[in-house]
Amino acid sequence: MENKLIAEKERFIHRDLSWLSFNGRVLEEASDINNPLLERVRFLAIYINNLDEFLMVRYAGLKKLEDSQYNNEDKYGYYPGELKTAIKERLDLQFKKIYALYKGDITAELNKRKIFIRQYPELNESQQKFCKKYFEKTVFPITTPMAVDQGHPFPILSSKTLAFAVSLEKAGQEYLSIIPVPKNIPRLIKIPSTKEETCFILLEELLRSHIETFFRGYKITSALFFKVIRDSELEVEEEYTDDLLKAIEGEVKKRVLAKAVYLESEKPFSKKLLATLCEKIGISEEETRAVDGNPDLKFLFELIPSLSKPDLLYKGFVASKGEYESIFERIKEGDFLVALPFESFQPTVDLLKEAAKDPGVLAIKMTLYRVDEDSAIINALKEAARRKKQVTVLVEIKARFDEERNIEWAKQLEVEGCHVIYGIPKIKIHSKITLVVRKEEGRIARYVHLSTGNYNEKTSRIYTDIGFFTCNEDFARDISDVFNVITGYSVAGRWRKIVSAPNDLRQYFMELLDKEIEYQKKYGNGALFAKMNSLEDVRIIDKLYEASRAGVSIKLIVRGICCLVPGVPGLSDNIQVHSIVGRFLEHSRVFRLNNNGSPRFFLSSADWMSRNFDRRIELLFEVDKQDLKAELAMLLDCQWRDTEKTRMLYLDKEYARPEPGEISFNSQEYLIKYFSKAQRP
Numbered sequence: 001m002e003n004k005l006i007a008e009k010e011r012f013i014h015r016d017l018s019w020l021s022f023n024g025r026v027l028e029e030a031s032d033i034n035n036p037l038l039e040r041v042r043f044l045a046i047y048i049n050n051l052d053e054f055l056m057v058r059y060a061g062l063k064k065l066e067d068s069q070y071n072n073e074d075k076y077g078y079y080p081g082e083l084k085t086a087i088k089e090r091l092d093l094q095f096k097k098i099y100a101l102y103k104g105d106i107t108a109e110l111n112k113r114k115i116f117i118r119q120y121p122e123l124n125e126s127q128q129k130f131c132k133k134y135f136e137k138t139v140f141p142i143t144t145p146m147a148v149d150q151g152h153p154f155p156i157l158s159s160k161t162l163a164f165a166v167s168l169e170k171a172g173q174e175y176l177s178i179i180p181v182p183k184n185i186p187r188l189i190k191i192p193s194t195k196e197e198t199c200f201i202l203l204e205e206l207l208r209s210h211i212e213t214f215f216r217g218y219k220i221t222s223a224l225f226f227k228v229i230r231d232s233e234l235e236v237e238e239e240y241t242d243d244l245l246k247a248i249e250g251e252v253k254k255r256v257l258a259k260a261v262y263l264e265s266e267k268p269f270s271k272k273l274l275a276t277l278c279e280k281i282g283i284s285e286e287e288t289r290a291v292d293g294n295p296d297l298k299f300l301f302e303l304i305p306s307l308s309k310p311d312l313l314y315k316g317f318v319a320s321k322g323e324y325e326s327i328f329e330r331i332k333e334g335d336f337l338v339a340l341p342f343e344s345f346q347p348t349v350d351l352l353k354e355a356a357k358d359p360g361v362l363a364i365k366m367t368l369y370r371v372d373e374d375s376a377i378i379n380a381l382k383e384a385a386r387r388k389k390q391v392t393v394l395v396e397i398k399a400r401f402d403e404e405r406n407i408e409w410a411k412q413l414e415v416e417g418c419h420v421i422y423g424i425p426k427i428k429i430h431s432k433i434t435l436v437v438r439k440e441e442g443r444i445a446r447y448v449h450l451s452t453g454n455y456n457e458k459t460s461r462i463y464t465d466i467g468f469f470t471c472n473e474d475f476a477r478d479i480s481d482v483f484n485v486i487t488g489y490s491v492a493g494r495w496r497k498i499v500s501a502p503n504d505l506r507q508y509f510m511e512l513l514d515k516e517i518e519y520q521k522k523y524g525n526g527a528l529f530a531k532m533n534s535l536e537d538v539r540i541i542d543k544l545y546e547a548s549r550a551g552v553s554i555k556l557i558v559r560g561i562c563c564l565v566p567g568v569p570g571l572s573d574n575i576q577v578h579s580i581v582g583r584f585l586e587h588s589r590v591f592r593l594n595n596n597g598s599p600r601f602f603l604s605s606a607d608w609m610s611r612n613f614d615r616r617i618e619l620l621f622e623v624d625k626q627d628l629k630a631e632l633a634m635l636l637d638c639q640w641r642d643t644e645k646t647r648m649l650y651l652d653k654e655y656a657r658p659e660p661g662e663i664s665f666n667s668q669e670y671l672i673k674y675f676s677k678a679q680r681p
Contacts, residue, residue, distance in 0.1 A: 006571060008077030011545075012563045013653050015076065015536050016058050016083065020090045021655060022560040023050050025581040025647055027094060031101055034644075037109050038304050038312040039583070044102060045300040051091075052229060052298075056159055059087065060231035060261045063287075075538055076563065091289075099293045114197040115307065117188075120209035123201070127191050131201060135210050138185065143207065145214040148176040154280040155180070159230035159258070162204060162296055165277045166211065167270065168218040176276060179207065179214065188302040198307060202299060222270035227295040228281060229262040263288045264295035314583055319344040319461070320675045327351050328358070328438065331447055331469050337628050338467040339635060340453065341584060342675035345460035348434075348467055351449055352380035355436045356387065362444075363390035363437040365483045367429050370454040371409060377455050378409055385417035390437075394421045394486055396429045421487050427502065429486060430612065431605045431619040435479045446476035450621055452588040452603055463587040464668075466603055466632075468623065472497070475621070486617065501606055501618040506539065508620065509608075512593050512600075513543050517550045519596045526552035527594035529636055533587060534561040534607040548574040557639055558649075559586040561609075567651040579655060582645035582668050590632055591620075600624075601632045635671070642667035 013021075029035060030043035065080040073079055078086070110116070123131065145166075146155040155178050157163060168175040181187070181204050189206065193199035204225055212220060260283040265274065267290045278285050310316070321344035324330035330347070338347055353376070355361045364384050371378060385391045395410040410420045423429060432451040437444060453465030478495035499508045513528065520526025528547065535541065535556065541564045548554055554575040556562070566575040580586050591602040606618035623629060639646075644666040647655035 006568070008073075008075065010568070011565060011571070012076045012538070012541065013565060014074075014078055014083060014086070015561050015563050016054075016062075017086055017090065018561045018563055019054060019058070020087065020094070022579070022581070023047055023054070024090075024094055025579065025655060026050065027098060027101075028647075029581055030106070031097075033105075036312050036314055037106075037113070038307065038309060039314055040106060041110075041300045041303060044098065044106065045298050047094075047098060048297045049301075052160055055229045055262045056232035060229075060259075062087075063231070063259070063261045095289070095291060098297070099291060102297060103293055113309070113312070115303075115309075116193075116197060116199045117303075118191070118199055118201050118205075120201065120205055123191070127193070127199065127201075130192050131189075131206055131209070134189065135206055135213075139182070139203070139206060140210075140213065142182050142184065143179060143214070146178045146180075148178060148280060154178070157228050157281070159232050160227065160296075162225070162227050164204075164207065164211065165224045165226060165273055166215070166220060167222045167273045167276070168215055169221050170218045174221075175218065176280070177215070179211070181207065186302055187299040188306060190306060200303070200306070202294070204294075222273045224265050224269050224273050224277065225295065226263055226265040226277065228260050228283075229264075230260050231258040261287060265290050266295055267292050317672050317676065321346050327354050328447060331471050335468065335470040335472065335623075335625055335628060337623070337631055338469070339631070339671070339675065340463065340465045340467065341461045342464075342671045345457055345467075347469065348449060348451075348455065348460075349376050349380070349457065351434065351436065351447065351469070352377050352384075355438075355447075356380045356384035356389070358438065360439045361389055361436060362439055363392070363435075365392045365433075365435040365437075366455070367394045367396070367431055367433045367486075368409065368455055369396045369430060369432065370456050370459070371405070372457045372459075373405070375409075375455075376457060378413070381413060381418060382416040385413070388417075391418040392421070392483065392487060393418050394423070394429050396423050419487075424486065424617070426615065428616045430616040431482075431500075433479055433482065433619065435476070435483060445471060446473070446480065447471050448475045448479050450475075450479075450603070450619065452590075452605060459585075463585045466588045466590065466635075468603060468621070482617075482619070497621055499620045501613050501616060505604075505606060505618060505620055506537065506613040509540060509591075510543050512591075513547050513552075515595070516552050516593055517547050519594065520547075520550050520552045523596055524551070525594055525597060526550065527554070528552060529555045529592040529640075530608075531557040531586075531588060531590045531636060531639065532607045533559050533589070534609050536561050536563045536607075536609040537613055538563075538610070540608045540613075544575060545571050548572045555640060557586070557636075562649060565651065565653060566649055577649035578640065578642075579647045579649065580639060580642055580645050580667065581647070582666070584668050586639075588635075590636060592633065592636060599629065599633070601629045603632075638670060638674075639667045641665050 026043055026047045030040045030047065062080055062084055066084065071079060146152065148154050157180065162181040164179040166177045166179060168177060185203065187203045188200050189203060191199050191201055211223060260281045263281065263283055265288065269290055274288065275285060278288065319341055327347060327350040355364050364381065381391055381393060393413055410422060414420045432454060434449040436447040438447065448470050449467060451465060451467040453463055474496040478498045481495060499505050516526035516528055535558045544554060544564060549571065552574060556577045557580060558577055559579055562577055564577065566572050566577045589604040589607060593600045601623045602620050603623060604618065604620040606612040606620065612618050623632060643658050643661060643664055647657055649655050
């Protein structure tokens with residue numbers, strides 16, 4: 001059956017609806033009683049944090065289309081209004097689940113363990129006395145009620161701001177005031193309790209209970225606790241700006257003034273006050289949602305470190321690390337992989353630390369996309385510059401929601417003497433590359449690190465990624481050329497060991513799939529096994545459909561967005577899609593082509609998304625050492641066998657857990673044990 005005979009809505013799952021399905025799988029982990037209690041709490045907070053970013057970017061973009069009266073079908077067959085309705089319907093179902101879960105099972109389980117998040121009227125006398133003192137000494141001095149009238153314009157509330165709207169009355173006149181919840185103190189306040197109990201109260205609950213303190217002489221007629229979400233997508237005319245850093249800084253500052261696209265409030269509420277609030281913020285009441293609970297459950301992130309309850313968390317483990325005196329000597333012994341978080345991120349840190357101090361190192365070149373707040377890698381780069389080494393760092397200041405942090409890193413690195421590049425107009429540098437140039441016995445040696453994930457110590461402990469270390473000269477030449485393309489005027493070409501986007505990465509994948517189609521026709525053994533975060537590119541999906549129709553066996557592990565529909569008769573019969581959502585965020589991109597029985601393995605920084613192929617600098621590289629290929633095969637096959645955290649995507653576009661079998665298998669927990677026992681060189 002030809003693709004063109006099948007409507008887009010049958011051939012594809014809309015990327016936004018697919019993303020909501022992924023976030024729904026995160027919510028399922030919060031529901032899973034087999035997960036430790038505080039990990040379930042964490043999944044609730046992750047769900048809300050994920051959703052905020054979706055609303056700030058994807059939903060905000062949809063609102064722009066609607067406001068501009070754009071009314072054309074998108075590539076998935078949806079009109080803007082139709083998609084908006086579908087999103088709201090999906091969110092309605094998920095919100096019912098999340099608040100029923102939090103107010104029901106989660107709260108009950110916390111209370112069983114004597115962990116309580118109290119309402120003010122529930123506090124005993126000594127707790128109320130503590131709260132009153134805390135309010136007077138800490139909260140009241142930093143909280144600023146803001147009148148709204150002719151002399152006081154409605155205050156600027158940045159995206160994700162929590163606040164109270166308060167309706168007041170005096171001498172027959174009505175007034176409005178806004179009280180933003182302070183952001184510089186914790187939302188979750190620990191209060192005195194018995195030895196057996198641990199009690200908390202929320203900052204907003206403390207404000208609510210003392211709200212009359214701010215309005216002496218006025219009568220409070222109603223109050224509404226709410227959260228506002230604004231459009232947070234940056235709009236920079238990059239080709240027309242001389243200074244990209246200043247342009248991005250300016251756009252980040254404008255976010256607080258961006259159009260409001262969504263508002264959540266608690267139940268019950270005054271309809272009159274909500275209408276007034278919407279008018280002042282500039283949002284229609286259709287874009288509001290009243291939730292049966294706190295509008296922002298992200299405070300649950302604060303609960304976990306506030307408790308000393310290791311038995312309510314995943315069992316800890318020590319990531320394995322090979323033994324070596326010098327990371328350079330270890331790399332010279334032979335190419336090797338590091339599978340995070342099962343293996344330690346330390347070799348990557350050691351590469352930068354040793355390079356900073358080693359007198360033989362002449363230069364370090366590196367790309368940074370998302371970096372930890374307290375980064376040993378940043379500190380090593382600074383030290384290298386202070387030691388007069390040539391340090392060139394590309395800091396991608398357009399990394400969404402990390403713009404401000406990356407701008408600050410860039411400025412700090414410049415002060416220390418690093419050469420800093422802020423990115424390329426209209427393109428994000430998403431590839432993860434390090435090149436160290438070292439003088440050894442009268443010759444120049446180059447060491448390379450490539451990765452599927454970011455140079456971030458924090459996320460290296462919770463994201464699955466794969467790092468690759470080599471001093472192969474072909475790799476070194478290619479990576480040197482890549483930096484010349486990024487930092488100067490040089491045209492990208494096809495290199496010896498790597499393939500790049502936006503140059504020819506999509507086409508290369510097409511060629512690889514065409515070869516599997518040929519092998520299937522000749523030998524009946526065409527096969528692809530691919531693991532990634534997202535699959536959205538329509539041209540790649542159509543090529544996968546073509547391969548499936550030819551009989552190529554296709555296994556896909558796609559953690560997040562998947563716009564491909566498996567199992568469609570005559571279109572995708574030979575395609576299976578799994579998604580793993582578990583203890584760690586699946587983040588690695590691994591590709592295996594059967595290649596007529598001589599498998600080829602590739603790693604990449606890129607997902608199969610249009611943005612990765614067309615608007616980002618990405619790298620794909622082949623791993624050709626047999627022992628490393630065997631390791632990658634083990635990782636892929638292990639995850640395909642997962643039964644505990646896998647969901648399978650079906651023809652109806654819904655995900656479901658596999659049917660329970662005789663053996664239950666959790667791939668992530670298995671890999672923790674596997675690498676703890678493995679004897680690494």
